[in-house]
């Protein structure tokens with residue numbers, strides 16, 4: 001069995017702070033731009049009407065919050081968004097992007113931990129977590145917190161990496177993910193551990209069936225796991241009970 005990587009908050013926040021300046025670039029390069037489609041798909045699943053307050057947990061550089069508040073091809077935008085993350089440097093990059101696009105009026109970025117969200121019960125309409133939950137030491141606590149701050153009937157969309165099961169594709173992808181991606185990540189970010197941590201954190205994250213159960217126990221219903229791009233990524237959709 002693979003040993004789970006160290007996910008203590010200081011280590012995780014420090015790692016994301018270190019790669020923050022190159023994070024967006026690496027995301028788009030290493031996923032060949034498909035990450036934008038995954039995020040758009042997650043936002044579409046929320047079926048926004050233009051009136052919602054959206055919470056984006058583990059917001060990083062605020063890509064999901066920005067996309068959700070700009071609408072466009074994904075449909076009507078959210079009325080406003082709050083992004084929460086504990087890595088200050090990721091939030092700084094995000095704030096620059098918000099200022100550059102004028103979205104700093106509708107999107108607020110707050111430094112905080114996903115397992116202790118700085119907001120009151122039932123105060124947000126919809127929530128997203130993109131590629132964040134696998135980094136949380138106790139994902140069940142973060143899911144419980146997201147449920148606590150959402151209003152009843154609100155929609156949740158979580159994107160997280162998976163392990164593709166399609167023969168051939170699975171082997172090729174694992175080679176890319178475990179060999180090529182850490183080397184390219186190391187070269188571009190200059191950080192030795194961050195991009196080796198990525199495959200290690202994915203390999204030890206609960207399976208889609210297990211994660212569906214975690215969400216149900218946290219207080220969500222209609223929980224579904226949708227494989228995207230051969231199961232490289234899963235979109236989990238759910239409704240607050």
Ligand SMILES: C[S@@+](CC[C@H](N)C(=O)[O-])C[C@H]1O[C@@H](n2cnc3c(N)ncnc32)[C@H](O)[C@@H]1O
Nearest residue numbers: 016058059060085086087090113114130132135
């Ligand atoms: C891979 S990045 C994803 C960022 C963004 N959601 C995106 O789609 O690009 C993961 C983010 O989760 C944040 N994170 C991890 N664990 C966290 C926690 N317990 N509380 C708050 N933020 C956390 C990290 O600081 C990092 O910015």
